[in-house]
Amino acid sequence: MSTARARFARLARHYLYFTGCFGAFLLALTLLEKDGMPRVWIGYLFMFATIVLYAVIGVLSRTSNVSEYYVAGRRVPALFNGMATAADWISAASFISLAGGLYLHGFDGLAYIMGWTGGYCLVALLIAPYLRKFAQYTIPDFLAARYAGGSGGRGNPVRLMAVGATIIVSFTYVVAQIYAVGLIASRFTGVDFSVGIFLGLASILVCSFLGGMRAITWTQVAQYIIIMVAFLIPTMWLSAKHVGNPLPQVAYGAVLPKLAAREAQLASDPKELAVRAIFTERAEAYAQRIRALPASWEAGRREVLGELDAVRLRAGSLIDIRATERRVAAYPATASEAAKLWSDQQAANLARALPPEPHATPFPGPDREQSDSRRNNFLALVFCLMLGTAALPHILMRSYTTPSVRETRVSVFWTLFFILLVYLTIPALAVLVKYDIYTHLVGSDFSHLPNWVSYWASVDKLNPLIAIADINHDGIVQLAEIAIDGDVLVLATPEIGGLPYVISGLVAAGALAAALSTADGLLLAISNALSHDIYYKVVDPAASTQKRVTISKLLLLAVAFIAAYAASQKPADILSLVGAAFSLAGSALFPALVMGVFWKRANHAGALAGMVSGFGVCIYYMLHTNPVLGGSVASQWFHIAPISAGVFGVPAGMAVLVAVSLMTRAPDAHSTSFIDHIRAPE
Amino acid sequence: MTMPTDPRSRVPPVPPAPAPAPAAMVHPVTPPNPGAAADDAGAAAQRQLAQLAARSRHWQRTRRLTFGLLAVWFAASFCSVFFARELAALSLFGWPLSFYLAAQGAALIYLAIVGAYAAGMRRVDRRYGRELQQQFGPATGPEPGMSARGETP
Numbered sequence: 024m025s026t027a028r029a030r031f032a033r034l035a036r037h038y039l040y041f042t043g044c045f046g047a048f049l050l051a052l053t054l055l056e057k058d059g060m061p062r063v064w065i066g067y068l069f070m071f072a073t074i075v076l077y078a079v080i081g082v083l084s085r086t087s088n089v090s091e092y093y094v095a096g097r098r099v100p101a102l103f104n105g106m107a108t109a110a111d112w113i114s115a116a117s118f119i120s121l122a123g124g125l126y127l128h129g130f131d132g133l134a135y136i137m138g139w140t141g142g143y144c145l146v147a148l149l150i151a152p153y154l155r156k157f158a159q160y161t162i163p164d165f166l167a168a169r170y171a172g173g174s175g176g177r178g179n180p181v182r183l184m185a186v187g188a189t190i191i192v193s194f195t196y197v198v199a200q201i202y203a204v205g206l207i208a209s210r211f212t213g214v215d216f217s218v219g220i221f222l223g224l225a226s227i228l229v230c231s232f233l234g235g236m237r238a239i240t241w242t243q244v245a246q247y248i249i250i251m252v253a254f255l256i257p258t259m260w261l262s263a264k265h266v267g268n269p270l271p272q273v274a275y276g277a278v279l280p281k282l283a284a285r286e287a288q289l290a291s292d293p294k295e296l297a298v299r300a301i302f303t304e305r306a307e308a309y310a311q312r313i314r315a316l317p318a319s320w321e322a323g324r325r326e327v328l329g330e331l332d333a334v335r336l337r338a339g340s341l342i343d344i345r346a347t348e349r350r351v352a353a354y355p356a357t358a359s360e361a362a363k364l365w366s367d368q369q370a371a372n373l374a375r376a377l378p379p380e381p382h383a384t385p386f387p388g389p390d391r392e393q394s395d396s397r398r399n400n401f402l403a404l405v406f407c408l409m410l411g412t413a414a415l416p417h418i419l420m421r422s423y424t425t426p427s428v429r430e431t432r433v434s435v436f437w438t439l440f441f442i443l444l445v446y447l448t449i450p451a452l453a454v455l456v457k458y459d460i461y462t463h464l465v466g467s468d469f470s471h472l473p474n475w476v477s478y479w480a481s482v483d484k485l486n487p488l489i490a491i492a493d494i495n496h497d498g499i500v501q502l503a504e505i506a507i508d509g510d511v512l513v514l515a516t517p518e519i520g521g522l523p524y525v526i527s528g529l530v531a532a533g534a535l536a537a538a539l540s541t542a543d544g545l546l547l548a549i550s551n552a553l554s555h556d557i558y559y560k561v562v563d564p565a566a567s568t569q570k571r572v573t574i575s576k577l578l579l580l581a582v583a584f585i586a587a588y589a590a591s592q593k594p595a596d597i598l599s600l601v602g603a604a605f606s607l608a609g610s611a612l613f614p615a616l617v618m619g620v621f622w623k624r625a626n627h628a629g630a631l632a633g634m635v636s637g638f639g640v641c642i643y644y645m646l647h648t649n650p651v652l653g654g655s656v657a658s659q660w661f662h663i664a665p666i667s668a669g670v671f672g673v674p675a676g677m678a679v680l681v682a683v684s685l686m687t688r689a690p691d692a693h694s695t696s697f698i699d700h701i702r703a704p705e
Numbered sequence: 706m707t708m709p710t711d712p713r714s715r716v717p718p719v720p721p722a723p724a725p726a727p728a729a730m731v732h733p734v735t736p737p738n739p740g741a742a743a744d745d746a747g748a749a750a751q752r753q754l755a756q757l758a759a760r761s762r763h764w765q766r767t768r769r770l771t772f773g774l775l776a777v778w779f780a781a782s783f784c785s786v787f788f789a790r791e792l793a794a795l796s797l798f799g800w801p802l803s804f805y806l807a808a809q810g811a812a813l814i815y816l817a818i819v820g821a822y823a824a825g826m827r828r829v830d831r832r833y834g835r836e837l838q839q840q841f842g843p844a845t846g847p848e849p850g851m852s853a854r855g856e857t858p
Contacts (some may be wrong), residue, residue: 085783130804130807133804133808134807135812136807137786137812140812141781141812144778147819147823148775148817272809276798276805279799383793384788385789385790385803385807386789394790397784401786402783405786409782432827433823435819436816439815443816446812447808447813450809520755704763704830704837705835
């Protein structure tokens with residue numbers, strides 16, 4: 024007991040030193056910036072300093088011991104395990120995109136806040152303590168031991184199914200994280216996107232390759248501290264500026280009524296109405312062109328080609344010729360392509376012609392039916408995110424690393440606590456920035472746009488983060504003239520609040536930490552599933568511990584490079600599927616995990632059938648309803664969006680698990696005593 | 706509270722000799738009490754039954770706590786959203802109630818649930834852990850061959 028306490032004190036001291044040094048680093052950079060250090064150097068410094076820091080922690084905690092490599096020796100105190108899990112959890116999407124999502128979608132966006140926190144109740148109550156009592160290494164381990172069966176009674180079919188689900192879920196997720204690393208690096212330091220990816224990859228590898236779970240845990244604690252500081256400082260500043268109260272989580276309540284009043288004012292403002300009328304006209308023009316296909320496509324094609332000839336004939340400037348050539352290249356190649364492009368543009372224009380939705384009103388809609396449909400989608404999404412959270416292997420894996428079952432329960436509490444430090448701030452940030460944009464940016468003069476607008480408008484040329492065009496030519500910014508990408512919210516907060524550029528660098532470092540910490544955990548989950556569950560448990564059960572760790576490290580390397588390669592291809596389809604990973608994880612793993620603890624009658628055949636059918640239903644629904652995957656919106660059941668496919672997959676998996684278990688033989692004494700063991704007090 | 710799936714009902718009247726337990730996973734059910742040799746077989750069986758009963762009471766308490774807290778979780782997440790439009794008229798310190806619940810309230814309730822579970826289970830475990838230990842000696846502790854951290858070699 025006293026050694027544990029001494030260990031805790033030592034760790035706490037180390038991380039306090041670390042936080043102090045980090046503060047000193049920030050202060051030093053602030054002074055340097057005052058002395059005229061260029062922005063790009065600050066970006067470089069932040070990026071390299073943090074990556075070197077993670078690498079140093081990785082090198083210091085290198086190990087080849089199996090227990091250290093897979094579960095950090097099972098002696099991570101609850102508080103630190105909670106911090107590490109929180110860093111594992113807070114991904115690039117949470118850090119960068121969530122606040123933007125709330126800005127854009129208002130009440131609907133809160134489904135993510137609820138889903139991503141409520142899932143921890145299920146982790147704490149239904150799964151984590153029992154995994155820790157079981158005390159092995161991976162999630163497939165647990166399922167295979169509980170549902171022993173198959174040839175030799177080792178539960179290999181269930182194990183392989185669980186490995187498959189782990190890999191599919193974690194791989195889509197890790198590609199998105201590495202993609203985010205490339206994006207952050209290129210936006211803040213101006214390095215090439217793929218260079219950014221491989222820099223991030225190097226830092227991930229030094230850490231997880233050398234020390235596995237042990238190195239990842241201690242790096243993640245440091246990363247959490249950076250994430251928290253980077254998220255809270257600018258938000259607190261903004262809150263102090265607007266409300267005079269540096270606690271944004273409390274203060275934004277005062278801004279909400281003011282925002283609602285401003286929204287109502289903007290909804291009926293004559294200038295806003297004029298801009299929206301222009302967008303409606305544009306949408307109507309696209310509708311006419313679509314109706315006149317294919318003649319309109321021919322006419323349009325002749326027109327752009329004619330323009331190109333005209334420019335060439337009058338020997339226009341090279342810039343003019345290039346610009347016209349680009350327009351010719353961008354013109355749809357066939358009439359059907361034109362139909363698709365134009366209907367997309369029609370929809371985009373129609374969307375911008377809509378008045379702003381009130382931020383805090385739940386499920387606004389023209390009639391009760393549409394409003395109900397939004398509510399049902401909200402509920403379905405919350406359900407899928409919660410059950411998915413409770414089945415994500417890289418999070419559950421963390422319940423093995425604490426010294427006892429009791430500490431695992433406490434660790435989930437700390438995890439949620441540390442996640443909430445950031446998550447409770449996100450709705451506040453969205454409201455504060457929205458208020459700032461609605462009152463300060465809207466109505467300002469086009470010749471005096473704030474600096475942050477022009478800076479962030481020019482950062483990403485292909486998908487501008489913010490674009491403002493004077494649609495009705497009155498020289499004044501209207502709300503309907505602003506097209507904003509949610510990501511800009513967190514990235515630009517320091518500048519909106521008028522903070523020095525150092526804080527922007529800090530935010531970039533925080534976003535990088537969020538993406539890297541999640542990628543670390545995911546890569547370890549994948550390579551452990553491959554090395555421990557496939558290689559050691561199925562292929563070569565006689566492998567020596569040394570060999571197991573070596574194989575695991577090699578596989579980690581391979582998986583990391585494949586993921587980085589996939590991310591460098593900018594795969595739009597994988598990125599759009601990240602939200603779907605929650606539905607898949609929940610449908611495939613949640614029923615088997617929970618029934619394995621709470622229902623003694625569940626057996627091998629039932630679990631296998633349940634996992635296959637849950638996964639199958641989920642995939643089937645996604646393929647049939649997601650336009651990206653070739654489905655159509657018309658085939659939705661109860662108007663539920665494809666991202667919430669788990670709302671059908673989980674009950675299907677659960678029902679099949681129960682039915683097949685009851686139809687087949689009850690589990691043997693071996694399984695029953697296993698359940699008694701994991702349920703018993705320590 | 707009688708549960709239809711009360712595990713006690715599934716305990717065989719005379720438990721067989723301890724099931725061939727998976728190595729290093731199940732605590733031996735027979736008490737390694739040196740005085741046991743003097744007892745007759747009936748007393749040993751009775752002791753075993755008492756231990757099973759204590760374990761199943763522990764599990765019953767665990768389950769009651771778990772499902773009670775899950776009911777709170779369900780109400781906080783799904784009922785609050787289902788009736789969000791009705792709750793929007795009410796306000797809490799300036800926030801519309803449904804917005805506050807979805808943005809922060811539910812998350813804080815989740816934190817309370819996880820905290821209450823950790824504290825509650827600590828009490829339950831301690832109580833039944835002690836009971837099992839008092840009656841049956843150190844049988845519920847880690848068995849030989851397992852390190853204190855439950856590590857298998």
